[in-house]
Amino acid sequence: MEYTHQPVLLEECIQALCIRPDGIYVDGTLGRAGHSLEIAKRLTTGRLICIDRDMAAIDAAKVRLAPYLDRVTLVHSNFSSLADVLRQAGVEAADGMLFDLGVSSPQLDDASRGFSYMQDAPLDMRMDRDAALTAYEVVNTWSGDELRRILYEYGEERYAPAIARAIVRAREEKPVETTLELVDIIKGAMPPAALREKQHPAKRSFQAIRIAVNGELDELPPMLTSAVDNLRSGGRLAVITFHSLEDRIVKRAMQDMARGCTCPPEFPVCVCGKKPRVRLVNRKPIVSGAKELEENPRARSAKLRVAEKCAGNEL
Numbered sequence: 661m662e663y664t665h666q667p668v669l670l671e672e673c674i675q676a677l678c679i680r681p682d683g684i685y686v687d688g689t690l691g692r693a694g695h696s697l698e699i700a701k702r703l704t705t706g707r708l709i710c711i712d713r714d715m716a717a718i719d720a721a722k723v724r725l726a727p728y729l730d731r732v733t734l735v736h737s738n739f740s741s742l743a744d745v746l747r748q749a750g751v752e753a754a755d756g757m758l759f760d761l762g763v764s765s766p767q768l769d770d771a772s773r774g775f776s777y778m779q780d781a782p783l784d785m786r787m788d789r790d791a792a793l794t795a796y797e798v799v800n801t802w803s804g805d806e807l808r809r810i811l812y813e814y815g816e817e818r819y820a821p822a823i824a825r826a827i828v829r830a831r832e833e834k835p836v837e838t839t840l841e842l843v844d845i846i847k848g849a850m851p852p853a854a855l856r857e858k859q860h861p862a863k864r865s866f867q868a869i870r871i872a873v874n875g876e877l878d879e880l881p882p883m884l885t886s887a888v889d890n891l892r893s894g895g896r897l898a899v900i901t902f903h904s905l906e907d908r909i910v911k912r913a914m915q916d917m918a919r920g921c922t923c924p925p926e927f928p929v930c931v932c933g934k935k936p937r938v939r940l941v942n943r944k945p946i947v948s949g950a951k952e953l954e955e956n957p958r959a960r961s962a963k964l965r966v967a968e969k970c971a972g973n974e975l
Contacts, residue, residue, distance in 0.1 A: 666955060667694025668962045669900060672946050673758055674698055676898045676966040682706045683755035686746070688739040688883070691764035693721040699758075700728035707731055709749055713738045713788035714767065738788070740879040742886045753892040759883070762902040763787070763870060765958070775870060777862040780840040785866075785873045795869050799842060800835050804828045814877065814905065815868030822849040823865055839866075867903065877905060884913040888937055891969040896941070898966045907945065907963050914940060914967045941966035 681704040687696045690712035718736050767773050774784035785795040804824050811820035826849035843862045901907040917937040921930040945963035952959050
């Protein structure tokens with residue numbers, strides 16, 4: 661496998677984590693190991709825990725991170741199991757954690773995985789190939805109402821009702837089996853003006869189905885809470901998002917954890933005793949510069965948010 665793709669917001673992530681050579685760090689979304697490689701290079705006596713639900717990512721990382729495997733632990737798991745992963749690895753608390761959310765470039769580029777609306781493949785979209793639920797099942801067995809809901813909520817697709825009806829009609833004739841079959845159904849349900857838009861007409865629907873298959877949004881809030889629970893005081897949490905739904909969840913979770921007293925403003929003194937759990941390192945998200953956008957168009961929607969754990973918030 662050729663590793664020529666630059667990981668998104670790489671320098672910004674490294675700076676955000678404030679890596680110490682003897683620190684303990686977590687890459688909760690290993691992917692191509694681009695971020696992990698740069699973290700591992702900066703460690704001497706420290707340790708890096710790399711997590712990915714895709715076994716292909718773990719296998720590839722064994723090669724890419726080979727010079728640094730003395731300080732790296734590769735774990736085939738989901739970041740929703742973060743606390744268990746750290747406990748099994750003997751880690752009491754980490755100095756920094758990074759999560760690069762969404763589908764990875766290898767998954768998009770491997771047509772057989774069924775993530776792409778540009779190449780034909782069986783409807784799959786599983787990040788973990790051992791998982792039971794596939795895009796085929798979502799498309800062919802979920803009710804029209806449920807399809808409409810996920811297309812609207814997860815894909816922010818304004819033509820969700822029409823697309824859901826078209827999918828139900830099509831599967832009454834025969835199962836929808838491949839990605840390009842689904843693309844044709846989506847296109848057929850949309851008005852001509854929508855088909856002329858710059859964005860591919862199936863992009864939002866494919867995003868929605870992928871999120872549903874992998875339970876991506878449901879896992880985010882508890883993962884963010886668990887990440888902060890398992891940071892040391894002063895430890896950094898860095899999260900990269902690629903669409904507005906993810907970013908809103910991350911933004912709100914960090915803001916909630918950064919909020920202190922919740923007493924009504926008319927109270928003369930605080931009675932709730934609530935203290936901020938984190939400090940927001942950047943009030944606005946960090947985005948890619950012109951040079952990165954020129955080299956990697958996929959970075960155009962990336963947003964990095966960073967929070968630092970406040971003192972006195974250990975488990």
